[in-house]
Amino acid sequence: MGVREEIHQGDILKIERIKNPVLVTSRNYFNQTGEIVGCPIFTQSSESPLHIYIRTDDTKGYVQCEKLALLDLNVRGYKKLDRIPIAEVMNITDAIQGIFDYI
Numbered sequence: 001m002g003v004r005e006e007i008h009q010g011d012i013l014k015i016e017r018i019k020n021p022v023l024v025t026s027r028n029y030f031n032q033t034g035e036i037v038g039c040p041i042f043t044q045s046s047e048s049p050l051h052i053y054i055r056t057d058d059t060k061g062y063v064q065c066e067k068l069a070l071l072d073l074n075v076r077g078y079k080k081l082d083r084i085p086i087a088e089v090m091n092i093t094d095a096i097q098g099i100f101d102y103i
Helices: 086-100
Strands: 011-015 022-024 035-042 051-055 060-064 069-072 078-083
Touching (some): 011 035, 051 086
Antiparallel strands (some): 011 022, 011 078, 035 060, 051 060
């Protein structure tokens, strides 16, 4: 799918054998391992605390925070499609963190 590029938090990727684009939610130092933590972006959904709408020039849809997954890019091809601003990354990672907060 392409040359290995450095992956950053907030990047939107198209990953081999995964239907939907994926938003990289893991921090840059973690991504250096070739593994990322990401959430799929669905075009059809409804907005909620865990379904956060994003829109870029090339991608629009709902980041589904509860579908968080560890993905090994060392064994899959990928291509960078776009990236979202840091303010949106912070909103999404706050929602993810909220899944694991104490009562």
